Amino acid sequence: MIQIQSANAHRPGLVALEPSDGAPVARLFGRLSNESIHRRFFSPISRPEQFVAAILRVDRRDRVAIAAVENGEIVGVAQYARTQGKSEADLAIVVADGWQKQGLGRRLVASLADRAASHGITAFAVDVQGDNYGVIKLLRRVAPGIHLAFSGGVGEGSFPLTAKEGS
Ligand SMILES: CC(C)(COP(=O)(O)OP(=O)(O)OC[C@H]1O[C@@H](n2cnc3c(N)ncnc32)[C@H](O)[C@@H]1OP(=O)(O)O)[C@@H](O)C(=O)NCCC(=O)NCCS
Numbered sequence: 001m002i003q004i005q006s007a008n009a010h011r012p013g014l015v016a017l018e019p020s021d022g023a024p025v026a027r028l029f030g031r032l033s034n035e036s037i038h039r040r041f042f043s044p045i046s047r048p049e050q051f052v053a054a055i056l057r058v059d060r061r062d063r064v065a066i067a068a069v070e071n072g073e074i075v076g077v078a079q080y081a082r083t084q085g086k087s088e089a090d091l092a093i094v095v096a097d098g099w100q101k102q103g104l105g106r107r108l109v110a111s112l113a114d115r116a117a118s119h120g121i122t123a124f125a126v127d128v129q130g131d132n133y134g135v136i137k138l139l140r141r142v143a144p145g146i147h148l149a150f151s152g153g154v155g156e157g158s159f160p161l162t163a164k165e166g167s
Helices: 022-029 034-041 048-055 104-118 133-142
Strands: 013-016 063-070 073-082 088-095 123-129 149-151 154-160
Touching: 013 104, 022 048, 022 063, 022 073, 034 088, 063 104, 073 104, 088 104, 104 133, 123 133, 133 154
Parallel strands: 088 123
Antiparallel strands: 013 063, 063 073, 073 088, 123 154, 149 154
């Protein structure tokens, strides 16, 4: 259950989500524009319950979601889901509209990558809409060598993760 409070008013804390975090995740839904939801899920989502179910498919190992939390409210979530039987995982992220372009995306992906590497994930795969310049820039920041192959308006790419010493 989310309890973390940000130590700094302008720097949300990062915490792993648990299946019991439905209420704050549902409130995050209210902070997302239709465009942000569409860019995250590639399809519209109209009900908060659908959003909560998609975000909270977590098991602390193969499916992990890291939330950015400000004053008890979630303002962004980055998550991975391991491809069954593989060391690669799919990456997805969404930041509340009012918090975008403030460095949260980079922090969330870096934190998620550390967590993933500690669970034996060696690479993140990601799909992006071809005109999603925000996430393309974010990916080029966190993985400068990433190559995105575009087809049918969707870009697919992957980048390696490095485990921290001792993890
Ligand atoms: C994509 C997204 C996660 C980026 O999160 P963010 O918190 O805004 O990212 P950051 O602030 O860490 O930005 C990283 C870089 O990208 C740039 N950037 C972010 N959004 C941008 C945009 N819409 N247009 C141009 N540049 C953008 C930032 O300025 C920053 O550049 P810098 O390193 O030169 O300062 C956020 O826009 C979002 O939630 N979008 C909707 C969902 C989505 O697209 N998910 C991706 C598919 S899974």
